[in-house]
Amino acid sequence: MDLTSLRSHNDRAVLRLVRSGALSRASLAAETGLTPQAISKIVARLMAAGLLEETGAVRDGGRGKPRMSLRLVPGGAYAYGAYVDRDELRVVRLDLTGEVVSSPVVPLPPMFTPGDVLDALAPLAEAGEEVLGLGIGIAGPLEHRDGVVSPNGLPGWSSVPLKALAEERLGLPVVVDKDTNAAVLAEAWRRPLRDAALVFVGTGLGVGLLLGGEVHRGARSGAGEFGHTTIQLDGPLCVCGRRGCVEAVHAASTGVEAARVLAAAVTNLVQLLDLDQIVLSGRKVLESPELYLRAMPDVDVSVTSYGPDLVPVGAGLLVLGELF
Ligand SMILES: [Zn+2]
Known part of the structure; x- marks a missing residue:
């Protein structure tokens, strides 16, 4: 269309x-x-x-x-959103109102390659002309505009031109963004958010930042690498090569202690950016939300209402949102 x-x-x-x-x-x-x-x-x-x-x-x-x-008209236009996680691919088809029409999950093989992801996305090419495009959420670092990705935690993925590859394979316009940016967009679609952080605790740990109502990507699309801010000098070794990152200290802790680690880091973030809303999300949080909610600082803190479709919905909204 x-x-x-x-x-x-x-x-x-x-x-x-x-x-x-x-x-x-x-x-x-x-x-x-x-x-x-x-x-x-x-x-x-x-x-x-x-x-x-x-x-x-x-x-x-x-x-x-x-x-x-x-x-x-809900069926007036559709958008696809995909989340390339470290072990699976989640895809949603959104109607014009942002509602999920379908949400298939495709398991990805260990050490999957960009080619494996493109193979899994290929059926979307038969989408029909009312499909506006595909948004892809993936871990950083990445370059949002060019869609070139080098995601942490995906071995062998270095400077992959994901946007160009997917556009060529699918024949659809493709937008690529960090999983956390997609996630905060999804939250902002459902309710008013202005100065907010969406804290995503999944296989990695990051935040999507909304400042003054706009997604904050930073100078090199690198904003929100919250998991790799240092919280403990000489702490455990992190996947990024440094020590004592929030992600590594959190992963080395369990139960209440893990929640307290995250809360300390979130408190720093609130202090730094004067945020008034925090949304918690990701598999780890959804396993024991009460534990995390109790530990958080005294601002408006909630748990995402999306469940596992959060990132793919936000990725689809990267495309659909251009109409609004
Ligand atoms: Zn790190």
Whole structure:
């Protein structure tokens, strides 16, 4: 589907407003400050593209002409999101509203190669023209813009041009980002987050940072390598080659002690960036959320509501989110 003509600022504003609740053309004009004529044109264009539909008449106060309420067409567009974890590939298909339509999991062989991942993704190539693209979440370090990845914990993966390889194989636009950035985007899709960290404790440990409502990637897409900040001088050796990183100290601890290690590191992060919301996620946290919640500093702390689909959903939203 060619949606390039729909990516104007005003079109996105209208889609965003309709996403937050069914609205009439008149209320869209009031909310955006655009003229009713301009709104009518935009709505007509979005309806022709199959993204918006009328749900029926609403009467305002019983007088005047009833107004047609608008909503997103869930099947109007789809996006794929994939999470390349250290032992499996999780894929989701999202509809236009960001809901998961399907979520297959493909086990990956030990020491899997980029070719193995592309083979597993290949069936998505038969996606159909309403698919906007594929987002891939993977561990850092990586270069977000070019989609070149050298993920920690995946031996043999060094400077892999994942975006280019996947685009060539699938014939779809591909966006690559860190798993943690995808994850924080997924959380921000469901509820308002502004200055927040999503702490991801899976096979590795990292954060996705949202500062002023925007994903913070840093100068070289390297922001959020929270797991490799030092918390214990001369501590245990880490996969990154240094000693006493949060990831290594946390991995060497169990139960309450592990939760306290993470809490100390999160407290440093809150102090540094003046965050007011922390979202905990990842397999380790989901195994014993109460333990981690009790140990955390005194800000708004919650556990993700997504479960294991968190990263793939966020990866899909990297693509879908461009419409909003
Ligand atoms: Zn480290």
